[in-house]
Every structure is written in C-alpha cells, then in structure tokens.
Amino acid sequence: MDRSRSARLAKSSWNRGTCQCCLSNRIQPLVVIQLDKKILPETKKWLISKIQEAELLVHPGEDDEGDMILLSISHCTLLHSAETLGLSKIYHNGEVMPFSITDRENFSNAANDEEFVTLAEKQYIIKQRLDHLKTVEEESIPGWPMNKKILKGELIFRKLVKQGLVKKVYPLHDVVKLKAFATQWYTEISLSIPTDDIHSYFGTPIAFYFSFLVFYTWSMVPPAVMGGLLYLMPWDSLIGYITLAIFNVIWSTVVLELWKRRSAELAYNWGTLLLKSNFEEPRPSYWGPLGKNPVTRRQEPYYPSWKRKVRMWLVSGPLVCALLGLSVMGMVAFFWFERLMKYYYKQTPCLLTLPLIYLPSIVHTLYTDLMNRFYKGIAEILTEWENHRVESSFQNFYTLKIIVFTFFNSFAVLFHIAFFKQDLQLLQKRLASLLIVSQVINQCTETLIPYMKERLFPLPGKNQSKDDPDIDKMHYQGQMTTCAGLFGEYIELFLQFGYLSFFSCVYPLTGALLLLNNLTEIRTDALKFCRIFQKPFAVPEANIGIWQTAFEMLGLVSVISNCFLILMLPQMTTYCQNNEIDNKTVLFLAFVLEQALIFLKIIIAFGIPDEPEWVRIKVAQIEFQSFQALKLQKQGL
Template structure:
C-alpha cells in the first residue's frame, strides 16, 4: 500500500523521466519549447486502472475546442503509475490570463487588462516566466483542471458504471475526486526561488517590512494580501501602544482613579481616570476608522501593482461544484449550468436560521457553564471536603469539550450549507463560507467578554479576563507557532529533507508530497480579527492591549512566513483584488467598538461617581451616552466618506482603461 509520501516508484528517477522528453507536444509553433516547467503534480489512487489514467491524460492534453484542458502532460514513470505531472503551453497561459481579467504592463509602461489579440503589445510577452509569476502559471493549470467538463453523458473508463457516470457539462475533475480516482493535487516548489524568498523574508535580522512583490510572485495575491495586511496592521498598533503606555504610567488627570467597586462579589481594582477613559475611547474610534480607510487605499494600490484591480470572475467558467439545468450564459454565450437567482437567494436566506440555531447553542452552553459552575461552587462551600474539589473543574472541562464538539459539527454544517446554496463563483462561495464560520468564531470568542461587561457589569473581572486572554493566548500561540514548528522541522522532518545521493531532485519532489496540505489563512485572519476586537472593543478597560498585540505580531510575521515556506505544501489560490469578506468584518467591528466603548464608559465606576457628584441622574446619563454614541458613529461615517477608498492616480488609471475599452468597442463596431 503506497503511503502519501511515496508518490513515485523508486525506479526510474523522476528527474530522468522529466528530462526524457515525454511531455505532450503542443501543436502551436509558438508554444513549442525544449524545456517544460513542471507546475502541478496530480496524485491518482494507488490502484488506478491504466485505462482510466490514459483517458484522464487524453482529456488534459486535448484542445479546448474538443472538450480538453489544453495542458502539457507527463505520465510520470509510465502509463500505469499513479502520478500525472502538468504544465501549460504559452497560448493556454495567455488565454487564461485574458479570461481572468488580469492586468499586465503594456508597451507604454501602464498596467492594462491583458488582451490575447493584442498580446504583442505587452512587455515580456516572449518570456512566460517573466510575464507571469510562478503562482499565476500554477493557477492557470489549476483553472484549466476546474474548467474541464464532459461534453455529453458518458461513463469514465475503468470506473464501475455505478460510480463513474458523467453528465453533460459536469466537472470531470470534481467527479474524479468524488469517486476517489484523484487523491490530491500539489503545486510544486521552485527550490531556488523559495530559498531566495526565505533569505529576504524570515532568515535575516529584519523585524518588520515584507518582500511583498516576491511573496505575490511565489505564493500568489491571496497570501501576499494577508502578509501585507499583517504588516500594515502591526505598524498601525504603534500609536495605540504608545497611548496605552502613557495612560497607564502617566495619568494626566489629577487625583486617583475611581475604584471598580460594585455589587456583591465584585473586586475593587483601580482604573483609569474619567478623562483617560474618554481619551482612550475617542482615540479607539478614530484609530479603527483611519486604519481601515487607509488599508482600502493600500489595497487599491497593491491590486493595481499586482494586476488584479478588475477581475472577470463573472464571465469565467463557473466553479466545479455549481449545478443546475443546462443553458447558455447570456453574456458569453457558453453552455453552462443555469440556476435561478431567486432560488439561490432563497437558499442563502434559509441558511440564516441554521446559523442562528448554532449561535443559540453557543449561548446555551455558556449559560449552562455559569449555572453549573455556581452550583459546583455552592456544593463545595456546603460540603467543604477534598472530595468536592474536583467538581469545581468539571463545568470548565465540560464546557471546553462542548465547544470543541460543537465547533467541529458546525464546521461541517457550514460547508454543507454553502455547497447547498449553489454559488456560481468561487469568490462568492468562499465569502459565504467564511462569513458563516466567522460569525460562529466571533461569537465563541467574545460572548463571554460581552456577558461579563454588559450583563454582570464587572469591569474589574473584564480587565483581568482580557489581560489573561492576551497573555496566555499569546504564550500558547508563540509556543505552538515557533517552538513546535521548529522541533518538527529540525528533528522529525530532517530525514525526509536529506536528498538522495542518486537522485536528489526526485527526493525533493517526493518530500513535497510528505508535507501536510496548507490549512489556509482562515485561522490567521481569525487571530487578527480577535486581536482587533480586543483592542477596539475593550481597550478603554485595559489600555496595554495594543502593547501586548504589537509584541506578538512582530514575531507573528516571521513565524507565519516560516510555516508557509517550510512546513506545508505550496498553496495555490486564485488571484484576488483584496482580503475579501474580512474587510467588512473589520469595519463592522469598528462600528460595534463605538457602542461598546460608550457603554463601558457609562458602566465605569469613575463615570458613575462623576455623574453622582455632578447631580446627573441615571436616566440623564443614559440619554447622554446614547447621544454621544450617535454623534461618534456619525463622525465615523463622515470620516470614512471624506477619505477616498482609492488614491487619485488609481481612479485615473481605471478611467483611462474604461475610455480605451469604449474606444476599442466603437472601433470594432465601425469595422463591422
């Protein structure tokens, strides 16, 4: 039985095979080349029928007009092996670049949407390794795999008819994955380019600053936008960190802060002066607005530089999981599945109650935890024996087990719901899936803090809980993200990384299959969103939040870079023009932070004491807090409106593109 790492037979060596010239020979003269660059490795099932493999290869190398993918294919060691290696000829790469709506440098130096018919007017068009980045070339191959569809109803050769029936226009690649013929697809590393990137990224002594263009060229825009945002956000933490230190060490208001005394069971703890709380709350509102608005401008500049300001996803082939009765795309005229918009929106709407149900289960689990924790504490007080001590830990352990099981169940439900909603575009699918998981994760992370702040109204406990979360979580994260990866890479992976004496190139390719698949950037974005929530929602309670986050993120940049370069397979993702659904998620948190900070001010003992001394009733204080909240939200909206989302030069470039497109369209009409 072949394991995941044993991708290739020991003989003959893969390096010898690739040099043997057994690649598909392109028919287009401009695509012929002596050297073919291996881009993707497709691992088939161990017991794949040779007939099935030959049919797959025939579909991969056939022209698009004949229902193929127009790729360059190498069968590995032989036609009976379980490996297929893929590349793409020049014309296929250029046509997919046009289909995606990628922008490339024109002969006048400007970035322009690529046109295949006008290809000779673009710079570096004769050198595909310069014209397209490695990430873009690999995505071309993956895009062609996803667009490979059956022309008519048929059975996959070598697969039992009960499992291998292909319907007309059904995704061949997705069907082969479902029936177990295709096990995995691996984007191959370029070891020389990876070594250069590692040296400039995390192997040196630099603390901040990323080689963003090199990251984009090697890993793609999805990864590059994440690291750009992480870098931008880390620098943005400097001002609130300085303010937090100043407010903590040098309170500028005279007198001591009011004590956080309250109802029964609440501890007394000194807090900030009233003026300090107001400064911190006001600064948090301005900071969160400026950070996101300036990030939008940076996003626009980066997307233009990387050629993704206006992607044509709606005109491309639908995602492989998209189903529906066959029809024709009204824009492109291509045959594709059609699914009514109202039914799609109905399914999206019906998913909302299911998500709400799971959020209710989270709240129910939290309520049960508080109830049983109080019961266990009362029982221990009444009994007072060592036998009752373990009962104090049972509610916490049960709650942890409950949330983990619920999170695993919800992850499967969220994915199934998003599949059921039947999204045509890959970005729409990813955004809806991410939103579902994001809501659950956010509720899971912040429900306890909101309960302590606004239900129990215990700011001293909130401050302690927030400090412990920041310190303990960061220590655990640094241990798991630095120490564990280092030990795995140094000891457990050492034998796998040593090249063989007879064929080191083959061993390097084998080692890529032994690495675990890249888990995606969702956990990394969630970590940043939770950080942002701690800072924007509760910073007036614990001003040193930004300091701890800044220290964490300085090392986070390096450890994330190390992990993606050394510990996982090379990720392959579609070009993107921004960070997707995470942008509105951070913006929503910014608006919620205004409400949160206003209410925390109202609940703070210092403000309550100030109101009592000034003769303000609780009702008048509440009305004043609501008024301030609305004024701050209105100010936040004005500030967001005043700051343009794009730099002026980006807007000008897009207007020039629209004008050229209109001129080209009019010229085509005159020629007809």
C-alpha cells in the first residue's frame, strides 16, 4: 500500500452525522484516539460506532486496520454543549451573555465554529463526551476476549483504557494558529503576553496561570526595589527592616485582592465567570454500584460519603502524617550535618573547606525537592482512591494535600531556624541556597533537560515538511511529552510567595532574586507548552481555584512571621539594650503590631472589591435578564 497516499485524510471517510445543517466541506481533526497496535478491524469498527453515539464526527485514520481514530465535532453538537457547560458568548449588543441555543440567532458569529467556540473548548467538549459515553446494555467487544464485557451503564472509555485497548487520547495542535502567537510569546523579552490567544488555543487554566504569573511578576518590582536598596545601603537601619516587614504584609494583601479583580475581568471576557457549577457530571473514574441520582433522575454510580470520609480520615490522613515524619527526619539530619560541617571548618579553615558550610543547605534543598516530587504522586493515588464524585472535589482535595505537605516540607526548617535556633545568619544562608539552588533545579528539570533531549534525541517524524502526510504529523504529536498539569508551576509560585512574604525582612534580596527568576520563567514555561509538551485538554474555569485561598493563607501567616522576626534582628536587640526596654515590653509591642497588621489586612481586603464595578453591573444585568426570561417562560406555560 502507498503510505503517503493512504495517509491523506479522505473527506468521504468522515461520518456525516444526522443533522443536515452541520454538513461541511472541510472537517478539521481535533482529537486523536491512539489504539493498541494489535487491534482487529471489527473491534475498531465497533468502537467507531460507539463514538458516533456521542454525536461526534469520526474518521478511521489511515484505514480500518490502523491504530488511530480521528475525532471532530459538528456545529449543532458544539452549540448544545456550549449551553450545557454554561459558557458565555458575545451577544448582538456586544455584551457577554450565557449562551442559549434557542436564542442563537442573537449571538455574534454563532453560525461560525471558528469564531464562536475556541479550539480549546472544542477539544474539551469532545473529551467530555468520550469520558461520559456509556453502554445501554451489557455487551461484548467484537474481537476481544469474551470474559471482558462492558456492563450496563459502564463508562466505555474508562473500561477500554483499563484493558489496554485505548492507549491514549490527545488533542491536536493547530500549527498555523500556534505559530501566529507562539514565537512572540516565548522569544520577546517583555512582560506582555498574548493572553487572549493563549485562552483561545490552550484554554482558561493555562491562560489564568500565565496571566497570574505575569501579574505576580509585575507586582514583585516594588519589594525587589525596596529590598535591593536596603541590602545595598552601607548602614543597618532598624527602621528600614521594620518598614520592609510592614510593607510585605500590606503588599501581599493588596496584590491578592487586585488579582481577584483582574481574574474577574478575564473570566468575564472569556465567558467563564458564570459557569454552571451545579449538578456536575461524575468523574470518569468515579466508581460504585449504579443508582438513580435524586436530582437529575439519571443512572450513575453511587458511593456513600461516609465511606469516603473513612478513607480520608483513617488512611489518607495518617499516611500524609507519616510522610510529614520523613520530612522531619530530613530536617533533623540537616541540623546534624550543619553542626558537623561547622565543626570541620573550624578545625581546618581555608578556601577549600569554605564551600562545606553551604553543603548541608544544598543537600537538604535537593532532599526537599525530591520529597515534594515523590509526595505529589502519592497524593494523586490517595485522592483517586478516595473516590470523589466530581472533578472539582478531586482537584480541591488533591491540591490541599500538596499544599499542606509542601508548606511543611519547605518552611519547617526555616521556621525552626528563625524561631527556635534564632540564628539569622543561618536563615539568610539557607534562604540564599533555596532561592538559587531550587530555581536552578526547576529550570533544568522543567525546561532545559526536556529541551536538550528534544534537540539531541528528536522524536521520529519531528522534522516534517508541509507535504508530509497529516497522519504522520499526528503520530509525532502523540509521542511528545505528556503535560503533567499546572501543579508544579503553582507550587513554585506558592513557595516564592512564602519566601518573599515571610522572610524578606531578614534577607532583602529575596524579591530581586525571585523577580529575576520569573522573568525567565514566563518564557521557559511558554516554550514548554508550545514546543515540548503534548497539547493538554483544558477544563473551562472561572479563576485559579483553591490556589487563591492558599496564597491568602500565606499572607495571613506572614503577619506573625514578620512581627517576630523583627524581634530577633541584631539592630532590635541593640536598640532595646540602649533604651533599657525589657523582653516583656518588646513581646507586648510585637503582639500589638501583629494585631494591628491583621486588622489592616482585613480593612484592605474589604476595602478592595473582588470585582470591578463594571463587571459587577454586567453580572447583575445578566442575572436580571435571566430572571425576566424565566418569568416570561412561566407565563407562557
């Protein structure tokens, strides 16, 4: 068979669907299903017939015997799905309104799939329909062992993935669209990124992450400047350190409140601010005996909440505590190693032994990073085993586990050094090691190593021309590194925010070092998503979710940290001795300052509205119009 001829996608091979208004001369492949290479033709035909039941357009790939199935979606299916998801689109008057298929004539570009629904939304809708495809009756898979049946109401694709018939499902890149904005994104040295293009192509989660990263990087300029000036000053000013500590507390509050406003603006413009969060569909991996949902009256798995709580409290909780114990052991080993190296340096002080003083911090930084990576996998396994019904619940509990462990694993040593050992020199050395070594590790593992691997050992089919078969290009995309999500990126920013808000009053260069890191992080992360990673599916989101709460909790803890770190400054000790101020008075003043700053944070948080006035008015107008439409509908009945 002539491969180059057979690899071209014949238009006649696409199933045309049942709706005549959806017929089109051009169908764009959007998603690929990679099958087991030994799949039989009858098995593939059966799978194609099942996919058609999800109202998707299907292409068999090269031929009926190939290991690939291509998917697209019709116009009407897109419109119905957009309404079901609660996506908002541009109305004829220029406003952003929740889409209604009965009122589609009044939405701009509703007849044009390219303009009305983004590429990321199309691919997510296809994935969602695949994940929730169920069998009506128990049936066997043609060409597959008879004992591997799909039970009534069972999720088809979950079963096929588990049995190894489906190897992977991945969305396809649109090379033309990506090239239009990608080069500007990761090559230009600026703090401006094509946010709307990122949203349209990669979806709201990645767009929100990069928007937050740029916003956060801009916000680090003031603390970086203040810290740099304080560090370079030839005199140690107690007032300067106190001012920087108070500034950090106010800065962290203002930045997070302003981000809420920015987040609301972006969500409104992207049509996700009013996403329907009620009656979420069960996760594809959610399991349990079939029952009838009392709200939707549909058949779906049921798992008692008390069993989930038992698993969380009696298994997940103790196991997380055990892993925290490993973190404590690492901390104890660090302090022992630190004393040993100090003793050795005192015995033989010279330039050759000087680096040994920093060796314990470097080793513990590597250990901390290793533990964070190991725990991430354990947390995912535990959260999956807890069997959460909906995706939002799964993500919240998974993220919570990551946050708790990361906070303890990364900050316990620093708090111990600061508040128990009260060794500010060791704290400064430790911070310098974390800020430099951790950043180098992250940049190497996340970007440099995958990039060099791609350059030195390119995947088969990487360097293809325009005339090469489309199927070969799709096969190449399936071999690219799978995107692991945004947890690693958010955790990195979470740690940065903690270092800056907790300890920059004793190590003023923290802000400058983090600013320098993030200026490169914006570009290296962009390079990963554009050149190295397989294109990920993107769930529409209205904000950064639980990460907003996590950052706000760090801001609250920073009040206590900054107030009591000031007490341990040598300048404060000298000032108290010169003015005969006793320890009780100093502690009382620190407590008063702490309460005053917490009260100030509350005032700032309530004083800055979560949504801009214009967004608040738009949302109120949408809710009023929805109420009026519901009244008219009831009157008509």
